[in-house]
Amino acid sequence: MKVLRHPAEARELREENRRSGVRVGLVPTMGYLHEGHNSLLKAARADCDLVVMSLFVNPTQFRAGEDLSTYPRDEQRDFEIAERSGVDVIYTPQPEDVYPAGFASKVEVTGLTEVLDGSESSRGPGHFSGVTTIVSKLFNLFDPDVAYFGQKDAQQATVIRRMTEDLDFRTEVVVLPTVRERDGLAMSSRNAYLSPESRERATAIWAALVETETVYPEAGLEKALEAGRQRLASAGIEPEYFEARYPGTLDPATDDSREPILVAVAAKVDGTRLIDNILIEPSKQTRSTK
C-alpha cells in the first residue's frame, strides 16, 4: 500500500494511471475507519483495478465551534484497516498543502445545500461548499472512474451527484447502504464520543425512523413524522430536524406521494451530533386520507 502525502504525488499517480488505463476507484473519508467505510472500500476493491482512499479531516466543511479539533483520529489504525481491505493508495495530505496560502476557490451547489444539514440552524450551507470543494479537488487529482459514498450521508450523496452532473465530471458516483450496529445505530466515527449511557440513548434515532416507516402506510406522513419525533422525545432527544423530503430534489415530501420518501434526522445526543435517515417506499395500496 502506497501512502501519498502531497498533491504533487497524486498528480504523478494520475498521469501514470492515464497512461496504463487502469480503472480507478476513489473512497473519500475523514478516517477513524469503521465497517461503513469498509463496505465502500470492499465495493471499490471488487470493481476497480486501483483503489484510492483519501484520509483527510477537511477543515472547510466544519463550522466554527464544531468538532474539527477533537474529531477522532488514528492514522496507524486506519492504515492497517485500509491495507486489510485491499486499498492500494492512501492519500493523506496536510491542510496547508490542500489549501495553500492564497487559495481562493469554492465549488458550490445551490438550493440542495440550503436545507437539512445546510440550513442556518444546522451546519449551514458552508458545510456543503467545503464538501464539494474537497471532492472536486479529489476528482481532479485522481480522475477516478468511480467514487463511493454512503447513504448514511444522504444529502451529501444528493449534492455530490448534482455537482458531478453539473460540472461534467466523468466519475460515476456510487452510493452504498448504511452499515449499522446490531441495535440499528448507524456506524459513525463520531460514535466514539458517546458514553455508554449516551450510546444507549442514541439507539432511539434509528428506532424513531423505523417507527415513522411503520406508522406511515396507515396513518399518513404527518402522523408518521409525529410518531417518530415522539419516539425521540421519549428518549429525551430533541432533533435539529426530523423531516420528510424527496431524495433527488430534497423538496419537502407530501402525503400523497407515490415516490420514495427520505426521512432524515439530525440530533445531538449529550453533545454528540448524529445523523441518520431511512428511505420509505410509498404504500402499494391506496391509503385512506386520515
Ligand code: AMP
Ligand atoms: P466520513 O469519514 O464520515 O466522512 O465518511 C466517509 C464516507 O463513508 C462517506 O461517503 C460516508 O457517507 C460513508 N459512511 C460513513 N458512515 C457510513 C455507514 N455507517 N454506512 C455506510 N457508509 C458510511
